[in-house]
Amino acid sequence: MEPRGIRNNNPLNIRKSADKWQGLSTLQEDREFFQFVSMEYGWRAAFVILCRTYYGKYGLKTIRDIVSRWAPAKENNTEAYIRHVSDYTGIAPNKVLGSPKEQPTQWLLIGYAMAVVENGKALPAVPMLKGFELAIEK
Numbered sequence: 001m002e003p004r005g006i007r008n009n010n011p012l013n014i015r016k017s018a019d020k021w022q023g024l025s026t027l028q029e030d031r032e033f034f035q036f037v038s039m040e041y042g043w044r045a046a047f048v049i050l051c052r053t054y055y056g057k058y059g060l061k062t063i064r065d066i067v068s069r070w071a072p073a074k075e076n077n078t079e080a081y082i083r084h085v086s087d088y089t090g091i092a093p094n095k096v097l098g099s100p101k102e103q104p105t106q107w108l109l110i111g112y113a114m115a116v117v118e119n120g121k122a123l124p125a126v127p128m129l130k131g132f133e134l135a136i137e138k
Contacts, residue, residue, distance in 0.1 A: 003119040009036040011115040011123055012046040012070075021045045022134075039123070043131020046111055051100035051135060055107075063110060064093045070114065081117055088113035100136060108132055 005013045009025075014034050023041025024034060036042040054060040060069060067082045086093045089109040100107045108128065115123050 003121065004030070004033065005042075005115065005119045006039075006123065008033055009039045009042040010034050010045075011039065011042050011119065011128070012049075012111070013118045014042075014045055014049065021048075039127035040130040040134065043111070043128045044134040045131075046115075047100075047107070047132050047135035050111055051107055055097075055100060061096045062094050063089070063091060063097075066110065067114070084117050085110060085113040088116060104132065104136070 001007075005011050008030055010033055014021075015032060016028070016030075016034055021034060021036070021041070022044060023036045023038060025037050028035055034042075034045070036045070050066065054066055054069060058069070060066050063085050064082055067085055068078055071078050071081045073079075082093050085091075089106075089112075091097070091106060091109065097103060097106050097110075111132070112123070112125070112128060115128075
């Protein structure tokens with residue numbers, strides 16, 4: 001069976017909330033996590049959170065900042081998560097990242113690495129690239 005994030009087209013396992021994301025599936029059968037109509041829309045939501053909210057609104061500029069908010073220690077082994085994302089991307093945990101528009105590759109790498117941690121396996125890159133484009137263009 002595929003990991004939950006892949007089954008839900010939600011690569012970063014975004015928890016249900018009051019948010020009304022573009023591309024949500026009509027049926028939301030998972031009690032905890034959003035389900036999207038396609039992986040592109042799941043990626044779009046992920047990059048809206050990472051780039052617009054975490055970077056733009058909260059000023060989170062390092063892998064440590066991002067992952068500490070995304071996967072808090074009360075629910076996760078946050079240090080292991082940070083280490084995995086840093087190792088996978090080759091970006092030091094405390095390195096200040098450029099803006100998503102100026103340094104898109106760094107943000108794509110971080111999003112991808114987080115999806116690998118969340119799902120335990122690599123995912124196709126094309127839907128991620130399309131989702132990033134959808135998130136950044138507005």
